[in-house]
Amino acid sequence: MKAAGGNKTSIDRLVPDHIRNFTPYIPSKPDDVLMKMSGCSRLFRLNNNENPLGPPAAARRVIESYPTGRLSIYPSGDAYHLRARLSVLFGLHPDQFLVGNGANEVISFVIKAFCQEGDNIITGDKTFAVYEWVAMFSGFTAKLVPLKEFAFDDEGMLAEIDGRTKVLFLCNPNNPTGSYWSEQKLRRFLDRVAGRQIVVVDEAYCEFVDKGDFPDGMRLIAEYPNLVVFRTFSKMYGLAGLRIGYLAGALEVVDVIRRTCVVYSVNALAQEAALAALEDPDHVPATRELIGREKTRLCRALDGLGLPHVAGEGNFVMVRLPINDALAYRKMMTHGIMVRCMAGFRFPNWVRISISLPEVMERCVDTLAAVVAGDSATG
Amino acid sequence: MSTLANRPLLLQVPVAQPFIRLASLFVGEGCERLGLDETAAEKMALAAEEIVAYLVRAIPPGSEVAIRSLPGSYYVQTSFSFPLAETDLRALNMTATVNLEEEDGLEQMELLIASRMADRFLIARKVDGSSELTLIKEFSYPQLADAVVADLPATSPAGCTIREPDSGQIRWFLRLVNHCYPPSLYPKDFLYPGKVVDMAAAGDIRLLLAVGPAGEIGGGIAWRWDGQKMVEQFGPYCFSPHAPAEMASQLMDGCIQAIARSPALVLINRMPTPAMPAGYLEALGSLSSLEPGGSTSRLTALFRELHEDMGAVSWAHPELADFLAAEYRRLSLPREIRLLTADGEATSPSSVLSAEIDRRLGRVTLRPIWPGIDIRENLHNHLNLFRREGLKAIHFAIDLGISWQVACTPELHRLGFRAQLLLPHAGSGDLLLFELLPEPL
CATH class of the missing domain: 3.40.640.10 (Type I PLP-dependent aspartate aminotransferase-like (Major domain))
Structure with a gap:
């Protein structure tokens, strides 16, 4: 009988160091699984900078x-x-x-x-x-x-x-x-x-x-x-x-x-x-109009909450939180709002919010306000 | 050490009497080549001899054992992989004694000797039914002398930059930590500067220091991996009472940025200092710790996740269901709690527990290594030993990602342990720490 350890050892020797030391990226789970895990009935993904208007x-x-x-x-x-x-x-x-x-x-x-x-x-x-x-x-x-x-x-x-x-x-x-x-x-x-x-x-x-x-x-x-x-x-x-x-x-x-x-x-x-x-002439202007308007509203709301933010070009805004980003993520997920933690981008305590439709953005701001108010003293 | 010497050494031999000596020679010579001193290597050789001798008696003829010695930055480890799922490993408990009058006394003596030759051991059961026993022997390092007192920076260095230290700065930093902070706020390894330097050189521990323009060390932070998913952090340490608040924040940012794109899911700090800036970490719970004057205090553990938590399964005994549900709710951690009780399945006769002792803090942490029907008696024996040795903080850790470990729960409760601290992602799953409550007067 062959010792199991022998097999493991053989595989180990085949793996280059740069692969052994590399972390596989773990993508987010499907919506139904996330909703079950987080206990929310709807999920709004504001984490991947997708276009809320969908394709042209x-x-x-x-x-x-x-x-x-x-x-x-x-x-x-x-x-x-x-x-x-x-x-x-x-x-x-x-x-x-x-x-x-x-x-x-x-x-x-x-x-x-x-x-x-x-x-x-x-x-x-x-x-x-x-x-x-x-x-x-x-x-x-x-x-x-x-x-x-x-x-x-x-x-x-x-x-x-x-x-x-x-x-x-x-x-x-x-x-x-x-x-x-x-x-x-x-x-x-x-x-x-x-x-x-x-x-x-x-x-x-x-x-x-x-x-x-x-x-x-x-x-x-x-x-x-x-x-x-x-x-x-x-x-x-x-x-x-x-x-x-x-x-x-x-x-x-x-x-x-x-x-x-x-x-x-x-x-x-x-x-x-x-x-x-590429042939749709209306899609880009319509998207730009929506993103521009909602980004301005979001930034105004963030100013009202006293949250520093970076809103450059693109359909997203980065927000500095008084709590850690992973905690904010988990708490917002219980309300069905999914944002992107920024620690992985080397911006600890920041989240990135993708710009979406007006009603979704309102829900996002309300949730963020509640989470920050409830937990700013944590830690 | 050359690159060649850093490669694992491998030997696969039949489990038979004529190969015991070969296994012993291989391990002894190999460990010495990998960096252990002669005495330590001889101990590992003796351990190998005893283990293979044990296997000759315990497993079917014709089997093989694969022996693998691997160098670490401050240790050498030797693993024995063999096709044996169920056996009596009770001699690996630190409380074990052997009665040679008993039928299996000699076998148990072999394991007892082997376990005492190493500094630490691990046992893993593989999904294919085989087992792997790993012995770890550390290099020896001199302890930081009590009399050594570091000069503190007279004032807080202005214009500090955050940088990785060289070996001299590491040693000086550790003196400052030892001088300025109580033992409960730094790990035992910080008493051995040579060990920390070796660990840092190999990437087993990382440090960042706040260094002033003249080279003065204003503060620092350290972290190291514990398993695949967890990074344990120490600090931040700020040596001047006038240290600017942003120094600790810069150290925290530096630490988090350094591990942000690593496999780590969680950063845990079980010894946070008063310099810890607000907003970075979340409070988990607390455990008791011994202070220098002999009194006990509570140390609050903090954590943060490094990525979005994608949810996980936690195995639990029904007696823990309410505690875990409340903790997961408080921490907003998405977990599916799966309740499990014993269903009459076959279990080994003898359990094995590992014990990690930190005498500075009067603390011992037990972990279940192997399940067994004697768990109550085994736990009882360990508690008696620790009480005799004056250890006041007795903890027991179970990995909620490993289903068989949760079976210990009723016995722990019966002996006076209570679940106190949940460490997310600190094991295969979340790690739950029980604490033995003081006996009523």
Whole structure:
């Protein structure tokens, strides 16, 4: 009889250190389970920056009328039609786009394409975590530069570049602080990098920004061949459940990234819904109007509660609490309001609230007020 | 130590008389190569010899034992994995005595010797029915001399920055902690600066210090992993009465930011200092602790979760249902309480308890290692021993994520223990600490 410990030992020896030391991300449980656990009868998710208006009407029609007979057929392996449409929209060649199963997948494509053992990436310390995670579980170092007044620190990032730096990740506007680099600042940064590294600008929330100095990364690709731009259909276009995002860059850069790209990873319905979403002229203005109005109301309410907040660009606001964020989360969950704890973003005692419909936001503010009033003395 | 020396050493041998000596040599030589001194390595070799000799008698012929020695930053551990689910391990209890007149006296003597050779031991039952016994032996370190008094910063250093210390700063920081704080507010390891330096070098403990422009240490904070999901925090320590309030907040922020994207679900501080800033942690409950003058005081444990709590299952005996429901409600922790009583299932004859003693605080914490029908007698024996040794704070921890452990509850109540402190995510599930209440006069 073989000792069980022998098997365990064998598996242990197969696991690289960077995988052994990595934490698997635990996503939230489904709504029905969360409601049962928290004892609430309704759940309003204000934790993932989803669009409360859902997908554009044109995309809804595609989804609702999708013929089930086509489900047995593989999708276009490289999102042929969607890339063609994007090329027209942004004035680039179709081969300058790569479509992925959500923008998270294209992060992996880029890191795999350019990094090898001993290399590093650079990003902010308080930003979207996936750049850091993908680098770490792929065995590369993620150099984290502290934000400066809630914004990416250009000088700090430049100072961290060394001979093994391959990719710099900028989230513009930044999740969760909503800060952004102007076109002038981004250009200055790209000039200083001078093509020596790949610069990724993640524009997941760019459609929410209505500022004249906000850069359009797509337009800069022609001037900066080392620039790679990420976009997603999960936020403004309300297709988070279908998982579809893309990257764009210079032909020669995308040609390299394509070698690490898993074809057929984007399902057919997502491709068609995304294509339709781009054709809806009313969706973006309607969403911006709702987000702008409700964000202003939320900030006014937070001022009234005396809660410091950071409300930059994007469909979210970050709030500083007098109690710990995980406690606020649990207490708000008992009232059916789900916000995002910010300790995981390295902002202890902050929560991030996604902007939603007026009645949901009112309920959120009432709940937050009650939780803070009841527990500000705790601890 | 070289990278090569930091790798685990492995041996798999048949459980048979001719291989006892080989197992002993392997463990002894291996532990010495992994950093134990000669005397400690010899003790581990003797322990290995006794364990394999025990297995030769206890498990079916033809079985194998896998022996794995692994270096830690301040210890070496050796694990024995063998295909045996049910056995009599009672000699591993610290109260065990052996009567060689009895039929199984010799077998129990082997385990008794093995357990006394190590500093700590663990026993795990695997889902496939096999078992793993792990012995841990620590390196020896000199204790911080009582006479050593650190110079306190004359005033609170202005313009402190929060930074990770080097080994010299760690040693100086520990002197300051020992000088400024009572033993109930820092862990026993802080008495051994060399050990803490080794732990910090390996990442087993992390520290952040508030350091002034001239290098003066204004304060600090430390934390270490305990299991897969919990980080235990110590401090924040601020050495000047004039320390700015933001120093403690900066230390707390630094600690939380450092573990924010780690596997930790929870940060627990069982020894919070008066410098703990408000709003960071939540109060859990309190346990008794011995003060330097001999009096006892209550230490309140604090915690915070590091991520959204996604809910969990807690096993519980019906006698605990009301307590747990009230605690979970108070803490707004989403938990499904599953009540469990004994249903006549087969149980080992002998239970095993581990005991972690901190004599500075007059405290012992018992944990169930192996279930057994003799749990009442075993607990009783342990209590008698601790009373004889003058330990005043007697605690018992059960892991609510491990169903068999909750079966101890009625016996604990009968002996005068009461559930006092719930530590979320501190074990496989939540950890519940019982405290032995003082006997009525």
